[in-house]
Amino acid sequence: MTLSNPSWYSFDVVVVGAGHAGVEAALAAARLGANTALLTMSCDTVAQMSCNPAIGGVAKGQIVREIDALGGEMGRVIDATGIQFRMLNSGKGAAMHSPRAQADKKAYQFEMKWRVEQQENLALRQEMVAGLVTEDGRVTGVKVAGGAVYHAPAVILTTGTFLQAIMHTGEAKTEGGRAGEKAAHGLSAELLGLGFELERFKTGTPARLNGRTIDFAQCTVQPGDEDPQPFSYLTEKITQPQMDCHLTETTPEMHDLIRDNLSRAPMYSGQIESTGPRYCPSIEDKIVRFADKATHQIFLEPEGRNTLEYYCNGISTSLPRDVQDRMIRMIPGLQNAEIMRFGYAVEYDFAPPTQLHPTLETRMVEGLYFAGQLNGTTGYEEAAGQGLIAGVNAALKVAGQEPFILNRSQAYLGVLIDDLVTKGVDEPYRMFTSRAEYRMLLRQDNADRRLTPVGIQLGLVDSDRKASFESYEVEVQHALKLISSVRHQGRTLEEWLRRPEIGWSDVEQMSTELTEASLSERAERHATIEAKYAGYIKRQEAEIARLQKIDSVRIPGTFSFAGVPQLRHEAREKLGRLKPATVGQASRVSGITPADIAVLMMYLNAHAAGAESP
Numbered sequence: 068m069t070l071s072n073p074s075w076y077s078f079d080v081v082v083v084g085a086g087h088a089g090v091e092a093a094l095a096a097a098r099l100g101a102n103t104a105l106l107t108m109s110c111d112t113v114a115q116m117s118c119n120p121a122i123g124g125v126a127k128g129q130i131v132r133e134i135d136a137l138g139g140e141m142g143r144v145i146d147a148t149g150i151q152f153r154m155l156n157s158g159k160g161a162a163m164h165s166p167r168a169q170a171d172k173k174a175y176q177f178e179m180k181w182r183v184e185q186q187e188n189l190a191l192r193q194e195m196v197a198g199l200v201t202e203d204g205r206v207t208g209v210k211v212a213g214g215a216v217y218h219a220p221a222v223i224l225t226t227g228t229f230l231q232a233i234m235h236t237g238e239a240k241t242e243g244g245r246a247g248e249k250a251a252h253g254l255s256a257e258l259l260g261l262g263f264e265l266e267r268f269k270t271g272t273p274a275r276l277n278g279r280t281i282d283f284a285q286c287t288v289q290p291g292d293e294d295p296q297p298f299s300y301l302t303e304k305i306t307q308p309q310m311d312c313h314l315t316e317t318t319p320e321m322h323d324l325i326r327d328n329l330s331r332a333p334m335y336s337g338q339i340e341s342t343g344p345r346y347c348p349s350i351e352d353k354i355v356r357f358a359d360k361a362t363h364q365i366f367l368e369p370e371g372r373n374t375l376e377y378y379c380n381g382i383s384t385s386l387p388r389d390v391q392d393r394m395i396r397m398i399p400g401l402q403n404a405e406i407m408r409f410g411y412a413v414e415y416d417f418a419p420p421t422q423l424h425p426t427l428e429t430r431m432v433e434g435l436y437f438a439g440q441l442n443g444t445t446g447y448e449e450a451a452g453q454g455l456i457a458g459v460n461a462a463l464k465v466a467g468q469e470p471f472i473l474n475r476s477q478a479y480l481g482v483l484i485d486d487l488v489t490k491g492v493d494e495p496y497r498m499f500t501s502r503a504e505y506r507m508l509l510r511q512d513n514a515d516r517r518l519t520p521v522g523i524q525l526g527l528v529d530s531d532r533k534a535s536f537e538s539y540e541v542e543v544q545h546a547l548k549l550i551s552s553v554r555h556q557g558r559t560l561e562e563w564l565r566r567p568e569i570g571w572s573d574v575e576q577m578s579t580e581l582t583e584a585s586l587s588e589r590a591e592r593h594a595t596i597e598a599k600y601a602g603y604i605k606r607q608e609a610e611i612a613r614l615q616k617i618d619s620v621r622i623p624g625t626f627s628f629a630g631v632p633q634l635r636h637e638a639r640e641k642l643g644r645l646k647p648a649t650v651g652q653a654s655r656v657s658g659i660t661p662a663d664i665a666v667l668m669m670y671l672n673a674h675a676a677g678a679e680s681p
């Protein structure tokens with residue numbers, strides 16, 4: 068890809084918003100050689116964590132590993148700036164192991180900004196984007212406050228919670244996408260004018276406390292793992308000291324106070340009508356929905372090494388300030404706690420993601436891409452993953468190359484985007500392991516084996532990662548070959564490893580060849596998992612091969628679903644509106660039945676055999 072116009076306002080790709088989606092989008096596009104501008108409201112809030120100071124968690128940790136395997140930045144930055152690392156679900160099966168880390172919030176931001184600043188082909192600029200420029204159904208640039216226009220054939224919007232955003236704390240309403248920051252006006256009206264649908268979601272955050280005023284002796288210490296595992300495949304070891312989190316809980320007295328004040332909570336007074344994340348409810352929601360629970364856990368999480376600010380994970384709220392102040396003091400350890408920032412909820416516009424192609428390009432305007440919270444998702448990791456995919460596709464499009472689409476059997480990122488564009492969202496979408504059909508394959512330990520070869524092929528991955536991956540791959544292949552060929556008492560070592568009570572150290576004692584191979588701990592762990600779950604893995608691979616058949620049947624863009632009389636009315640209407648690109652995608656649209664798919668296949672086969680398109 069060649070760099071195009073070097074003038075100040077002309078780029079190949081313009082990314083709007085430097086949140087978690089925006090930075091990954093801009094880095095990916097620039098790394099593929101596109102001359103990229105990252106325009107954001109404030110250069111001081113690059114990759115800011117709006118809510119809890121943590122990266123990863125169940126299913127989200129797997130996404131961070133995938134972003135890293137594709138050459139993204141989130142994993143490396145949290146490894147450099149994390150203050151506590153834990154492998155969640157380490158007592159469960161390998162598919163459930165999920166890395167999570169507390170971040171030093173400010174250090175994370177600075178580290179990400181530093182990497183963005185250092186990236187060749189990438190210009191970070193403080194600009195408020197007020198509108199889009201389009202010509203004949205194609206985007207050609209963006210307008211910024213003050214009247215200047217940036218020109219680009221590809222634009223990625225990653226505006227997060229900022230479009231027409233309103234914050235609520237009790238009866239008080241303020242314009243703004245995040246405490247202390249402005250809302251973005253202009254873009255929503257432009258998008259509506261172009262024919263896009265927009266809807267409203269809400270999310271919320273808890274109060275932050277001054278640690279000097281917390282009595283930690285009344286709380287339970289929660290330390291990090293003794294052997295902290297990095298997120299990035301390039302980080303050899305986490306060497307920085309870890310900090311503790313602390314655990315406390317809500318009290319019946321606090322629940323009574325909240326119940327007595329529900330009429331002042333914007334969610335219950337009717338002041339907020341939009342839907343919030345069901346799996347991340349506010350404390351007032353928890354008290355109503357789980358009325359029989361006497362207490363709820365609260366994690367007190369440090370916001371960094373150089374601050375005493377603490378995040379109260381578990382009690383997100385938009386209750387009025389006076390209620391927040393009283394309820395905090397009813398919690399063990401927080402009787403004298405001082406609030407530094409009050410909790411609040413924010414309502415914002417999002418664009419229902421069924422308006423997107425799987426590349427995250429909009430169906431309505433060519434060259435315009437959406438990523439992150441703007442697509443109705445919630446979470447830093449979900450946003451960053453979409454950003455990377457949109458950035459890659461925008462750069463490929465500008466270079467006239469084939470698009471990049473991950474499928475559901477390759478990555479959680481494939482599941483995420485397929486769910487968004489085929490099913491849409493009726494509440495803020497977050498990733499769960501249960502959303503993935505093939506979670507035995509989509510593990511956190513093998514994201515590099517699944518995705519780094521793709522990253523290498525695309526040119527996203529730098530030479531260090533390529534070299535490190537290739538030498539690891541040689542080692543893994545060697546380990547797999549040894550366990551499948553070396554025998555002990557008539558069985559292969561792989562067969563021995565399938566027994567639950569047998570681990571790597573046991574099979575090492577059965578053969579000198581394994582010890583002589585001096586494999587890394589990672590390669591040993593990987594080979595053990597592959598052996599233990601070989602049965603499941605084979606079954607899932609067979610299922611994928613079966614489904615890939617319908618996923619590979621393409622539906623021409625010009626296909627008229629309305630012209631297939633045997634399709635049910637609902638199927639004609641839904642498929643006509645969503646325009647799936649393959650029969651596999653069509654089969655995953657909610658409400659589409661196997662019978663609809665059989666009819667569709669019949670028509671497409673007839674079409675392929677030379678009959679007229681309906």
Ligand SMILES: Cc1cc2nc3c(=O)[nH]c(=O)nc-3n(C[C@H](O)[C@H](O)[C@H](O)COP(=O)(O)OP(=O)(O)OC[C@H]3O[C@@H](n4cnc5c(N)ncnc54)[C@H](O)[C@@H]3O)c2cc1C
Nearest residue numbers: 084086087088108117118196227228251271439440446450
């Ligand atoms: C109060 C609150 C509570 C939240 N609670 C949770 C939670 O409990 N769990 C969870 O998983 N997630 C939560 N989130 C969501 C989480 O912050 C987002 O999922 C994540 O940050 C989305 O990343 P993003 O890149 O899409 O957007 P953001 O991180 O919001 O970044 C958007 C960026 O775009 C910039 N921008 C916007 N409009 C313009 C414009 N017109 N011109 C220039 N720049 C612009 C902004 O300045 C910002 O830098 C919460 C967010 C908020 C605000």
